[in-house]
Every structure is written in structure tokens, then in C-alpha cells.
Amino acid sequence: MNISTRDAGGVAVVDVEGNLDTNTAPEAQQHLDALQDDGAQKILVNFTDLDYISSAGLRVLLATAKRMGAAGGSFRICGLNETVDEVFEISGFSMILNVFGNEAEALEGF
Amino acid sequence: MIELGSVSLAHVGSVRQVRKKIRLLTMQLIDEPLLATRIATAVSELSRHLVDRGGEPRIEVGLRQAEGRTELEICFTDLEPIPRLPFLDAFFDRVEYDRKEGQKHFIRAWCAIPRAGLVDARAASRLRHMVEQKSRDELVTDLEIKNRELVESFENLRRTTFAKERMESELNIGRDIQMSMLPLEFPAFPDRTEFDVHATLVPAREVGGDFYDFFLVDEDRLCVCIGDVSGKGVPAALFMAVTKTLIKSRASNDSSPASILTHVNNEISRQNEASMFVTIFLGVLDLRSGSFTYTNAGHNPPYIKTRSGDLVRLDKRHGPVIGALEDMVYGEDRVELSVGDTLILYTDGVTEAMNVEGELYEEERLVRSLSQESDTVEALVSSTVEEVWLFEGEAQQADDVTVLVARYLGTGTSERIETLTLSLANRLEEIDRTNQEFNAFAETHGLPTALRRQINLVLDELLNNTISYAFGDEGEHQIEVEIELKAGRLVLTIQDDGIPFNPFVGPEPDTSLSVGEREIGGLGIHLVRKVMDEVSYNRRTDRNVVILVKHLQDPPTDIMERTKES
16 A cells, blocks of 8 residues: 655545455555644545555544544545445445545535 | 071161161070170161162071080171171170181171070070071061062063063154154155155164254355254154254354254253253255365265265264264365266264174165166165165164265356455454455456445455454454355355354434434444344354355356356
């Protein structure tokens, strides 16, 4: 997995490439925690290059959503492939997280 | 020496009579109740001992008079040596042990009777009368005993007749239960071309608790088994019915013969108050590959007759008879059958059949009989049984004769099965390696990307679970992953030797809660369940086995092309 952050008009866009699973989840968690520690109020996780996500990855997203919510920030996700989308549906995450089709849609009105 | 006579100690009642007589006799000689009681007690104690052990004990009573002293002499005789009981020395003044005359063993004991005076002929005659004469009580007792014996022998006669009739009917009921449990219709699987099976059980009149069974565990696996229950009649038949049912129910979700018999043995041993047992040979034939996995629990070793006519004896044994010992772990072996190979299972009613000369049929004759040409499984079963009958001749069949024959005919098609087998250590990094290996496999065989990702997800969830929670210790463990791809489906099997754990029994997570309320626990298994089409868990012997199946919408191009080619 590769994870990196870029700025898009005040929104921290986090690109995740590869897999978000048992072995990579800790690194993703650290990365997102560091952004929040630095005071990021708007975070968009872009999954366009994500291959698959397992429950370990979902755990990272849930923890981030909870912390951002508590701090009054916004957290969005975009670019789910077929399999990731299926996982979001099965787990109910598509209903509790703010999911968008692509980056442009997600940034609109962020 | 004045002999006063003898008394037979024929039964318990006579002990009381002897005691009474000795006491009265002593009282005639000297009016000392204490001494009389002492002697009478000593005599009756030893008498009781002799009566209890059976035999033909007697006592002889006499008086010895010399130099103005009188001694009472009691001689105990029996056909067996009379034991040296220490209390005799305490009661009598002198005891002489371990004497033998002819067939009779005896001991003599003397007790001095002080101030007894001389016993004249008249007195002696009176005393003799006292010893020899049977009292009214004694006569009545004798009569009662004779009477009781008569009643008993009549009762015995009646009971034997009744029991014999009852046994006959019980044997018949047992036989009915036994036969009703067997598959008797042939051909048993008219629509299956990969195998042919036939069996017969010829019941003996009395002894016998044989059974056989064959059934499809699933679409691709045939289970065959044969067994012999100890005992006969209704108990043996019920035991056989229970065993057969347990096997079938276990085999429905467990295809390992060792695991099936380990489980069945535990079930049976746990509540086996009658201490019955059963010998079983059980095997599972993979109809796609011809691979035959089998476990032998104390049963006669079966044979494989190869297509070319050679006989191979499956003489591996994997544990004791079923029902004898709880917690036995049975092993299993595997043999690869070629198309046309035939399995021959039989019970000891075949090899232990006896002719009028008292000779046994023995395995040698069976081997000779099996070597003969036979076209069909049915013909092989019949010829095997007929040879036994021919040998027995006029002799009565002593035990059930059972033969089961199964021939592997192959799939007849060249459907390809692609397999990826991996063994990984219980470290989380190994999940990555597994997924990479699978990705390469998926690419080679043209699996759709979405399917490949789903399997990645499933492997991550299950392997994470296993590595993180299955092993109670810090030690190194191996996890076996097998991925099987055939037209129509992908089968994923994960095995570990960790603590027994069924991942599919937990409650499903509530996926309708809000971000704040959501817990992540149980989500991984929920995803696996939803993504795959079939999930199952088995505990096989000492392993957790998880099997997952994904139905393929379109057979992978790779497989389709190869099928076309062939």
C-alpha cells in the first residue's frame, strides 16, 4: 500500500493505493491520525487506486470518522471500485460514511 | 476310642443341627454350659466354612478315654484339603492338620472334658443315638431341601424353554432391524457413471451383527463402509443401527474417514454401558480423481482388484475397534484408484466360514476366489459369496457373510481442476504472500478482477482471524490453504491445528447503527459470509477446517478453452 496526502483548496486529500487490510491498516491509521493531530478539519480519502479493503481497513475509517465528528471536522470518501463498494454496502458503511463517486463530486461543497 | 458316629454337612441347615448335637453331647458328659458352647461353636464355625465352599464335608465324633482323662475327638473330612483356620487352636486343646487317607482329607481336633467320668457301654449307646439320630427338625429340613431342588429343576426347565422361544423371536426382531437398515436396491445409483457398487449380507441364523452402507457424501464423493457388531439379537441390531446412523450423519459434513470414526467412536464409547463394540472399515472415494481415503478400525483388511486383475491388500490399520476406548484418534491412509480398479470389502463371516471337517475358509481361499474373472460388481459379489457356500457344504453358516464391491469408472470427461496449495506460518506477513500467490494463480487462469479482489478480502479476514486468535501458544504453526478451481466454482479450504473454533456461529453485526454506535467486531466474518456463496466449518480430528465456495458466473476462459481442446 502507498498512502500520501495532497492539498486541494483546504481539503487534505489522502490517496490510498494498493490494499487496505490487516498488514497495511496500522500504517493508514498512523497517517490519518497524524493529519488530525496537525489540525486537519477536512479530510477526503480517495480510493480510486485502492484494490480491496478488508474489515481491518474499515476499522481505520470508522475510527477516523468518529474522531473527526467529535472534533467538528468533515470526513469524506470517494472512488470506490466494485469490490470496495460491495464491502461498504455489506457492512452498512455506505450509509454511515459520506461516500462520493469521484474526487470532483466529493470536493464540491466540502 | 469310642466312636459316636458321623454327621454329613450337606447344607447350611445341617450346621445348626451339628452345633445343637455337639452341645447336647458335651452337656451329657459334663454339666458345664460354657465349655459345651465353646466346643459347639468351634465345630459349627468350621462346619459352616466347609458347607459354604461346597464339596462333601462330614464330621465324625468320638471319645478318647485313657488314664482317667476324657477327650472329645472331632474329625472333619472332605474331598478337598481342609484349611488351617487359626481359631481352631484357640477353641480346642490340640489340632492335627493336613491329614489324608485315600481320597479324603481330614483334620482332627481334641478337647479335654474334665471330670467326665468313665463312659460305659450304655452311656456310649445313648450318646451315639444322639449323634446319629435325625431330629424332627433335621428331617423336615432335609425334606424341604429336596422339595426346593425339585421345584428349582422344574422351574429351570420351564425357564429354558421359555427363554429359547424368546431368544428365537428376539433374534428374528434383531434380524429384521438389521436388514431394514441396509441399502438393498441395485443398481443403487443408476444415473451415476463414475462408479458402480454392489453388496450383499447373508444373515446367519444366530450370531451376527454385520452391516454395510454406501452413499454419496456430496456430488463428488462416495462413502463406503462395512462393519461387524459384537453380539447378536436386538441389542446388536440397535447398536448397529446407531453406529450406521452416526456415521452417515457425520459424513454429511465431514469427508475425512479418520475424523468420522474418531467422532463416532467418542459418541459410542461415551454411553456404552453394554460394552459392545464394532469393527469398521470406512473409506471415501473422490469420484473426480479416484483418490480413496480410508480408515480401518479393527476390521478385516479389504482388497483392491486392479484393472489388470492384480490383488492389493489394504492392510494398514488405524486404531482399535469402535466403542472400546474414548478419545482415540484414528488415522487414515490414501490410495489412488485408476479407472477400472475395484474395492472389495468383506466381514470375517467370509474368512471364518467353516466346512463339515472343521476347516476355515481363510483369506487364501478368498484371494483365489477374487482372482477369477468377473465382469460386473454384482457378479463379483455373487461369486465371492457362492464360493463360501460351496466350501461350507452341509455345515451350518455360523456368522453373517457380507461382501461389498465398488468399482471406480472415472469421470469419463477431461474436466480440468486447477489447484493452488500453500502452507504458511502463523505470522501476519504471510497473508500478503498468500494473496500474491493467489493473484498470480488468478491471472494465469483468467479469473475476473472482482472475484480476485473478493478472494483477497476473504483470505485477509480468515487468515488474520486464525493467526491472531487460533493458537493459544507462542509456537510456530502451519496453516494450509488450498484453492481449487473447476468449471463453475472456486473452492477455498483453510486448515489449522489451533483451538477448536467455528467462526460462523457468532451473531451478525448490526450494520444499521450510526458512526458513533458502530463496533467493528464480527464484521470480517460477516463480509466473508456475504461475499462467498457457501461457507462451512468442520473440526476434523485435531484441525479446524473452513471450506468456502464461490460460484462462477462465467467459467474462466482458460478452463473453457482447455475443455474445448480435449
